[in-house]
Amino acid sequence: MGRSALLAGISLAGLILSSNLVHADDPWNTFYAGAHAGYAWGSVDVTDTTGGVAPGPFSYSPKGAFAGGTAGLNWRLQGILLGVEGDLGYMDLSGSGTAPSSTPPNHQDLTLNGGLYAVGAGRLGYAFGQTLIYGKGGFAYFDGTAAQTTTKPGYLTSPTSSAFTGWAYGGGVEHFVSRNLSVKVEYLHFDFGSRVGSQISITDPPIGYKYDNKTDMTADSVKLGFAYHY
Secondary structure, eight states: OHHHHHHHHEEEEEEHTTTTTTTSSSSTEEEEEEEEEEEEEEEEEEOOOSSSOOOEEEEEEEEEEEEEEEEEEEEETTTTTEEEEEEEEEOOOOEEEEEEEETTTOOOEEOOOOOOEEEEEEEEEEEEEEEEEEEEEEEEEEEEEEEEEESSEEEEEOOOOOOOOOEEEEEEEEESSSEEEEEEEOOOOOEEEEEEEEEEEEESTTTTEEEEEEEEEEEEEEEEEEEOOO
């Protein structure tokens, strides 16, 4: 569903261009590109789904800075602005926690590492003069690696098998500081969904048994960005 929304946004951008709806005399009716940087903080819940240890969930709070590039297209009808926008960058959303093991004093280490992230979203807002107030929502992607690793010898850890995908939504304020340059402040909430990892017994019986775990993650972010409007 997220990919369908992203494709629909791209189709809207193509329609705007092909229909000559972008007018050069309005600074909001433009293609734009720029950069951004900000800070994110989140919540991770790890649940053990096939036994071996207590199920949980066990929680910890990752956090970190992020930065990247932004590109998009706007179309304004009277004061109402419609747009599509994409963000791509690196998010150092990382952290760790612990969970009890079935054999004290061993324990389980819970970790999340940063990775590439992307957002493909639509924007809807109201522009008055040089200022825009807008909402934003769409598909979110994060390829940070989550893992649960026991300190007990004899187990092979398989971290989350694929990237996190889900939704992002929020809003912000954007303002032109010159004819072609705008700055913005934006808040986004991410729901990255869940991904599965595992631990496989290589010495303890039953050898080869796989203990699965599930990582659910959400995050909030604030960023400052600038864009050049062509």
